[in-house]
Amino acid sequence: MITGIGSFPFTDVDETIDLIFSTSRGIPFWPQLPKRSLLENMYNPFLEGVPCIVSDEGKNTIFIDTGRTDGIEQFYENVAADNTGAFAMSQRYVPGFYRFLERLREIEDDIQFIKCQVTGPFSMGLGLKDENDKPIIYNFAFYDIIKKALHMKAKWMIKTIQAAYPGVDIIIFFDEPYMVSFGSAYISIPREEVISSLNEVLDGLPARRGIHVCGNTDWSVPFQSDVDIVNYDAFSYLDTVFYFNEDLKEFLGRGGWIAPGVVPSSSEVMKETPDSVRDRAASFIEKIAALTAPDTDSILFTTSCGLGSLTVAEARHAMELLKQLSYGE
Numbered sequence: 001m002i003t004g005i006g007s008f009p010f011t012d013v014d015e016t017i018d019l020i021f022s023t024s025r026g027i028p029f030w031p032q033l034p035k036r037s038l039l040e041n042m043y044n045p046f047l048e049g050v051p052c053i054v055s056d057e058g059k060n061t062i063f064i065d066t067g068r069t070d071g072i073e074q075f076y077e078n079v080a081a082d083n084t085g086a087f088a089m090s091q092r093y094v095p096g097f098y099r100f101l102e103r104l105r106e107i108e109d110d111i112q113f114i115k116c117q118v119t120g121p122f123s124m125g126l127g128l129k130d131e132n133d134k135p136i137i138y139n140f141a142f143y144d145i146i147k148k149a150l151h152m153k154a155k156w157m158i159k160t161i162q163a164a165y166p167g168v169d170i171i172i173f174f175d176e177p178y179m180v181s182f183g184s185a186y187i188s189i190p191r192e193e194v195i196s197s198l199n200e201v202l203d204g205l206p207a208r209r210g211i212h213v214c215g216n217t218d219w220s221v222p223f224q225s226d227v228d229i230v231n232y233d234a235f236s237y238l239d240t241v242f243y244f245n246e247d248l249k250e251f252l253g254r255g256g257w258i259a260p261g262v263v264p265s266s267s268e269v270m271k272e273t274p275d276s277v278r279d280r281a282a283s284f285i286e287k288i289a290a291l292t293a294p295d296t297d298s299i300l301f302t303t304s305c306g307l308g309s310l311t312v313a314e315a316r317h318a319m320e321l322l323k324q325l326s327y328g329e
Helices: 013-023 072-080 095-110 121-127 140-164 177-181 191-202 220-224 240-253 267-271 274-289 312-327
Strands: 053-056 061-064 113-119 169-175 208-213 229-232 257-263
Touching: 013 095, 013 312, 072 140, 095 140, 113 121, 113 140, 121 140, 121 177, 121 191, 140 169, 140 191, 169 191, 169 229, 177 208, 191 220, 208 257, 220 240, 229 240, 240 257, 257 274, 257 312, 267 312, 274 312
Parallel strands: 113 169, 169 208, 208 229, 229 257
Antiparallel strands: 053 061
């Protein structure tokens, strides 16, 4: 099985969806287009309507003002009442999501899962700063708001998809690029807190829940969390998950899926061929087989990261290469 991460370098939503439908029909995903609008980057769509957020589109800045309290009481009331409608994302921020849902009818008979994505709590907590430029993850009260907002945004997204396509299984990835910094001298956050924060956001979501890390990290953290899928950059770091064999075996034993990103999301992609990608995928499967009898239905191939930083030609080539692993063309 194959699917994508989310971001593309296009500025036209339908052009992007055409590419997704032609290459990833089994597990299509909605596109984020940060080059079309800064509102579609990894932060803005998932902070829309969150209290105390200050956004300046002209300067492309966003932060949380910890001196404000307006909207916090209503925010917690909406969380307590499970009012997912209060956490809806508008077409202004996620036009790709709405157009994607409209057009899914075109490939409805081929769909195995519908995949969506949200920025993860660790990356949002480190990337979003307060008014003093300090990561919000170090402010207990306001980080709690962010975690609950991400959980409710994810729940709203899943509920909206289910309303449009009842009975279709859903995959949701929490994108955690900042996990590559976990354990460094610059990040003083205990691993138990990282796992707890991730589990809090995942809790109770009616979907197969994944984590995407576009780099290397301490893989025992996601393996010991409640995630169902671990997606990683297998182009640059193919062997790294196997350094944690005991955690990996336990994760697979409880039904976890591994999603290796075997197609590069950098300009290196233009050097790749269908054969080189298939060889990398085969190497991954061989390593998994050394641990346990591999279930190919639980291996989900992806690009190593989102394609938003590439050229249009590079992004198209990446998706066509990924398609080979599904259709064998």
